Amino acid sequence: MRAKTSRRLVIDASVARAAGGEGATYPLSKHCRDALRTVLDVCHRAVMPPAIREEWNKHQSVFASQWRVAMVARKKLILEDTRPDPMLRGEVEAASSSEAGREAMLKDVHLVEAAQASDRTILSLDDAARGLFAGASRRVRALRTIVWVNPGSEADRARDWLDGGAPPEAAYRLRPGAPRA
Template identity: 50%
Template sequence: MPAKISRRLVIDASVARAAGGEDATNPISQNCRDFLKALWDFGHIIVMTPDIKQEWNKHQSIFAKRWRSSMVAKKQLEYRSDIPENRELWNAIDRLAATDKQRAEMFKDLRLIEAALATDKTVVSLDDNTARKFFTNAADEVDELKEIVWVNPAKPEEQAICWLENGAAPEKERRLGFRSAEVG
């Protein structure tokens, strides 16, 4: 059996906020909770920067707070205070944003992107309709974004837990720069 590979994942506070306890009935809450539990079970590592930690502290559910404590105890949380601001990336996003709203949505999640770029290039977030969509479009012009893997654990069709179980590989279909072949 091949050696188990642990991947470093940057998890948005949106997932921490949505993750419900064992009695949760909302499907998004259940999916986020189950994803976090699977991440722990499969030995992957969560990456946090000071900014990400601050967002988690503000928004995490009771379940997510306990889960994060268990991740620390199991040494599955990598705290990174050494990731510098990528001014070129911020300037590119500022230039590419079509509207102020789009710019604000992307700026809000750029710290996730910076942390992902410094580690295993993976972001886990519920933010599909805004940031993910905007970053996918920006990846056409910003090469750094093309390799970022973006996973939404609330969407059953993404099979996020199966992806974790299989090593959380940077599958090309999950990358911001991926474009499916057009059928003519």
């Protein structure tokens, strides 16, 4: 049996909020639950600097809370702070074509900063933010290194991708005209 690749993943609170328990039947709840379970089982680690922890504290489901306890018990939760990147933030602000887009990206730029400080991978249900960052990647080269996967999307095959080691596939990278964004 081959060893599984362990990656450091930034998991947005949107996934924590949507993750349903064992009896969940709604597809989004099941997909998010299964993605979190796979992160735990495959030996991936979750990156949770303070800003992300605060969002999780406000929005996590009962299942996500239990998952988080299991991650802590297995020493798979990375709680180190990531510093704001003023240059990235400035480039993101300048790359936005609208005030609403700028505000939305600045609201979620901490996800990108945490991803840059780890394995450049984000799990999030927020396809609107994904699309904004993909569009901004025309002008912000650093964004093109970020992998963004939506565990609620059938097209992203998140569970299989996570089980396969969460490789930085080109199809998931933020880039201009990305078909998944």
